Amino acid sequence: MTDQATKGEYRSGHDPRTLRDALGCFATGVTVVTCLDDSGKPAGLTVNSFTSVSLDPPLLLVCVHKMAASAEALTTASHFAVNVLQTGQQPASITFSTRVEDRFGDTPWSCGEAGAPILKDSLSVFECERYGVHDGGDHHILVGQVVKASFDASLDPLLSFRGRYRRLHFD
Numbered sequence: 750m751t752d753q754a755t756k757g758e759y760r761s762g763h764d765p766r767t768l769r770d771a772l773g774c775f776a777t778g779v780t781v782v783t784c785l786d787d788s789g790k791p792a793g794l795t796v797n798s799f800t801s802v803s804l805d806p807p808l809l810l811v812c813v814h815k816m817a818a819s820a821e822a823l824t825t826a827s828h829f830a831v832n833v834l835q836t837g838q839q840p841a842s843i844t845f846s847t848r849v850e851d852r853f854g855d856t857p858w859s860c861g862e863a864g865a866p867i868l869k870d871s872l873s874v875f876e877c878e879r880y881g882v883h884d885g886g887d888h889h890i891l892v893g894q895v896v897k898a899s900f901d902a903s904l905d906p907l908l909s910f911r912g913r914y915r916r917l918h919f920d
């Protein structure tokens with residue numbers, strides 16, 4: 750591989766594609782963020798901009814594009830859930846990041862204690878009460894206060910790195 754294919758440089762005002770490539774070098778897990786809209790219908794999308802914020806109070810954040818179909822529902826719902834995906838849930842990640850008529854149709858889910866949809870067999874789930882919504886340019890920064898967290902540490906995480914799905918490799 751040449752230097753050109755593996756290296757890049759972005760400056761303010763340049764092609765945002767290069768900035769995306771630079772940001773894509775930060776390996777992350779993959780989540781599906783869900784809520785019920787005001788008519789009680791489940792809504793959600795695939796998100797990797799998930800960060801823990803505070804332990805006391807227990808806060809986390811996700812960034813949701815302002816033009817996302819579920820943006821309105823997620824930023825106004827009293828509760829939402831962050832479902833951290835495991836390797837077997839790659840199909841759910843694809844479904845929740847593409848224009849599928851019924852995203853919840855093919856993915857087993859149930860309502861959590863806080864009312865938000867919980868995807869079956871997730872690696873971990875954070876059920877949150879909406880704590881705040883901040884402006885983040887073309888994204889909303891949605892901050893939640895964790896009311897319940899559960900996990901199954903026997904599962905392996907689904908990862909995202911440089912625009913592709915990845916798995917952990919143990920040496």
Ligand SMILES: Cc1cc2nc3c(=O)[nH]c(=O)nc-3n(C[C@H](O)[C@H](O)[C@H](O)COP(=O)(O)O)c2cc1C
Binds near residue numbers: 779793798819846848
């Ligand atoms: C791995 C991965 C991570 C993503 N992370 C985010 C994210 O953090 N925030 C966001 O708004 N969209 C993110 N997306 C894109 C949304 O999932 C995608 O745009 C979604 O389909 C929105 O479409 P909608 O308007 O139908 O809801 C991500 C997609 C993938 C595949």
